[in-house]
Amino acid sequence: MMNKGSRLAIILSVSGLFALSMVSFVGAQTAALTVSCSGTVSSTSVTWAAAPAGGISPYTYLWSGTGVAGATSSSMTANYPSGGTITASVSVSDSATSTATATTSCSAVVPTPTATTTPPVLHFRQPELVINPGGRFLARGMIIQSVASGSFVGKVWGTTWTVNVSPSTNLLLRNGNGVTTDIGQLQVGDEVGVSGRVDADHPGIVNANVVRNYSIINLRKALKQELKELRNGEDNDESENSGRGNSGNSQGIKNQIQNILEQIKKLQEQIKNSR
Numbered sequence: 001m002m003n004k005g006s007r008l009a010i011i012l013s014v015s016g017l018f019a020l021s022m023v024s025f026v027g028a029q030t031a032a033l034t035v036s037c038s039g040t041v042s043s044t045s046v047t048w049a050a051a052p053a054g055g056i057s058p059y060t061y062l063w064s065g066t067g068v069a070g071a072t073s074s075s076m077t078a079n080y081p082s083g084g085t086i087t088a089s090v091s092v093s094d095s096a097t098s099t100a101t102a103t104t105s106c107s108a109v110v111p112t113p114t115a116t117t118t119p120p121v122l123h124f125r126q127p128e129l130v131i132n133p134g135g136r137f138l139a140r141g142m143i144i145q146s147v148a149s150g151s152f153v154g155k156v157w158g159t160t161w162t163v164n165v166s167p168s169t170n171l172l173l174r175n176g177n178g179v180t181t182d183i184g185q186l187q188v189g190d191e192v193g194v195s196g197r198v199d200a201d202h203p204g205i206v207n208a209n210v211v212r213n214y215s216i217i218n219l220r221k222a223l224k225q226e227l228k229e230l231r232n233g234e235d236n237d238e239s240e241n242s243g244r245g246n247s248g249n250s251q252g253i254k255n256q257i258q259n260i261l262e263q264i265k266k267l268q269e270q271i272k273n274s275r
Contacts, residue, residue, distance in 0.1 A: 039108030083112030
């Protein structure tokens, strides 16, 4: 038979178990889902990264903003060549219930590129392009686009050519003096005349015999001694034109080339008008 004291002890014991149970339940609660994001700038690109906390992983991601809209990874890199302040937003969902969602935004400042202007090209010689049936190549008014070791890329009459400069190539200044194969005298934007032969096996390649740089009359290097004159102006002009007088039907070839050049002009005008 249970007395009064025993009943009290049982009640207290049950109450103690209930209290312990409540403490255990509270401790098992999950922290609320939160998220932060950041943008790390490198040149004109930004690496965006989301950092969730709380909730139950794994998480799902959904980005919005220029360059990242629709992305579903925790981080990605996007390019912003125009620069300025860029903003991105990310939403993160808890995978356990798909109801816990956190959203945040972050921004990054990408440097704005410095505007550059291209100076107008002032030709020393009227642009000219002649290729005869024997492969003889003559160009005047060619503008250099890039310079490499042993060659350069030039543009004339809307066509681009890679010009090979060999040890036998004569590189001349505008006044007819110069140095043999010193390609260091050529720079981007220079206007040159090229005499040589096209490479039959490689379209757009010219093996140059003579390259005259109309843009300079003195060597760019600070040389103490004067170089001997390789050719006078008349000799060089004769060398550049030698390929045109050897063919019996040179006038017919000139007419064909002129027709091609006129077609190029028409195409260039059509392109300009369509813009």
